[in-house]
Structure formats: structure tokens, C-alpha cells
Amino acid sequence: MKLDPRLLSALLDALRAEYASGDPNALLRALSLCLDQRCALPEWAAEALLRALAKWHSRRAPTLDEALGFKVATPKRTRAAKRERLQALQVLNAMHRDRLAHPDAPINADTFARIGAECGMSAATAKRRYYAATKDATLMGTTPSARALNATLLGPYIVAEPKVRKRAAR
Known part of the structure; x- marks a missing residue:
């Protein structure tokens, strides 16, 4: 376009x-x-x-x-990043199946518990991977066509991460 x-x-x-x-x-x-x-x-x-x-x-x-000007990652960080990307894909795939099975269910702690159990990780890790993947997917590409493709592929699954108030340091 x-x-x-x-x-x-x-x-x-x-x-x-x-x-x-x-x-x-x-x-x-x-x-x-x-x-x-x-x-x-x-x-x-x-x-x-x-x-x-x-x-x-x-x-x-x-x-x-x-x-x-890119920072060169260490081999250890490269392996960790690869593992995180693979886990994110697992979580997105599991979320897709979960949304098909439970279209009206809210995305909440129970959802991440199911997804985590299916993917062999904790609910907290599943939640982190999910929100990181949807954030990355929405920010990929600067062209309107790239953003439209991302919205088409992930639109129904992109939900803003709930804001958590952090406690003030004492």
C-alpha cells in the first residue's frame, strides 16, 4: 500500500x-x-x-x-531470549485454543493457570510471556500494512495488561 x-x-x-x-x-x-x-x-x-x-x-x-550500534548479546542471553520466544509462541497458541474452547470466559488468573499447566510453566510465567508477545506483536512494523497484519492475526487476543500499583519503597 x-x-x-x-x-x-x-x-x-x-x-x-x-x-x-x-x-x-x-x-x-x-x-x-x-x-x-x-x-x-x-x-x-x-x-x-x-x-x-x-x-x-x-x-x-x-x-x-x-x-x-546494537548491543551484542552474550550466548547465555541469546539462549534465554530464544527460549522466551518459543515459550511466548506456545502461550499464544494455547491462548488461541483456550479462546476457541471458552469464547466468553474472561482472561484472568484461571486462564493463565490453565495455559501455564498446558505449556508446563507457572501461571505467572504464562502471563508474562503472553503480555510480552502481544505487546511485541502490536509494536512490530512501522508500516500501516504491517500493523494491519498484526491486528488481523492477534487482534482478538490482544488485551491490555492490567495496571498493578507498586508499593512505595520504605
Whole structure:
């Protein structure tokens, strides 16, 4: 879907501000958006990408991740993140089956107890994985088409996590 040029410009301006504030993902989202829209990369993004590529090519940065400004995860953290993603998919799949079996039941502690038992984890872990997965899924993609796809796939299952008041430190 072709975006209105004013909207595209506003999105790229927002991404420039995010990148300037230290978010390296903003550069890649800008690149993805421009490729999706088949438009030229803005000057700020082209320069930043060229600087990163030159840094990597000259071996001043050992990996492209480091050249782009991403923190390189340790092997232990990488394994943990992979496990968490797999658990999140398990929980989303179990939630889908649960919603089909109990369409009118609220999503509450009993729901997470059922999901946790089915997935071999505690109710609290199931709840954390569920809300983390739905949050990530709603934030993925900067293009309206990506957000529409996420809403279509997960829309019925996205529920805002209840706000929990934290106790003040004593």
C-alpha cells in the first residue's frame, strides 16, 4: 500500500528523532519503510548507514550489529531470549485454543493457570510471556500494512495488561 507522501515524511522524521535519541532500530525501520514504499532513503539515514558499513568494512567494528550500534548479546542471553520466544509462541497458541474452547470466559488468573499447566510453566510465567508477545506483536512494523497484519492475526487476543500499583519503597 502506497503511503501519502506527507505521512511518509512524518514517519521518517519521527524515525530520525528516534535514531538521534540513540535507538539503532530506527535506522533499520527507516530502511525497511523506504524499501517498502520504494522511495529514496533520507540523507540522514543514508549517511548513518554508510558510516556503519564503512566502520564494519574497515574492521573497526567486528560485526555489522556493533557497527550499527546494537548491543551484542552474550550466548547465555541469546539462549534465554530464544527460549522466551518459543515459550511466548506456545502461550499464544494455547491462548488461541483456550479462546476457541471458552469464547466468553474472561482472561484472568484461571486462564493463565490453565495455559501455564498446558505449556508446563507457572501461571505467572504464562502471563508474562503472553503480555510480552502481544505487546511485541502490536509494536512490530512501522508500516500501516504491517500493523494491519498484526491486528488481523492477534487482534482478538490482544488485551491490555492490567495496571498493578507498586508499593512505595520504605
